[in-house]
Amino acid sequence: MTQLVELQRLLADHPGLNAQMLAVSVDTHEQTRDLLQQLGARTPSAANPALVLLEDQGHRVIDRYGILNSQSRGWPHPATYVIDKTGMVRWRFVETDYRVRPTNDDIVAALKSLD
Numbered sequence: 001m002t003q004l005v006e007l008q009r010l011l012a013d014h015p016g017l018n019a020q021m022l023a024v025s026v027d028t029h030e031q032t033r034d035l036l037q038q039l040g041a042r043t044p045s046a047a048n049p050a051l052v053l054l055e056d057q058g059h060r061v062i063d064r065y066g067i068l069n070s071q072s073r074g075w076p077h078p079a080t081y082v083i084d085k086t087g088m089v090r091w092r093f094v095e096t097d098y099r100v101r102p103t104n105d106d107i108v109a110a111l112k113s114l115d
Contacts, residue, residue, distance in 0.1 A: 080092065
C-alpha cells in the first residue's frame, strides 16, 4: 500500500505530466474496495481519478506482460511500466523482490522522456 500512496503523490506533485496511473492486482473486488478505503484514510488524494485499480484475478494482463511469479500463490512480480499513447511500452521496471521499487524520480524521468 505504501507504493500506491507514493504513486499518488507522484501525480499530485507533477500535475503537468498528463499521465494516467493504472494499478493491476490479483485482488478480489472486496479486497480492492478495502484497499481504497485504507488509502482514503491515509491520504486525501486517494480519490484522485488518476489512480485506477484494476482486478486481474484471471491473470490476463499479468500473463501478457510475463510477470507471474511462479514461486508464489498466483501473485505477479512487482512491475512498473510507462506506456505511451500508442500502447508501446517505453520504460519498465520489474523486480523479483517486492520490497524493491522504482523511485518516483525514476518514473517521472521516464514519463518526461515521452515528450
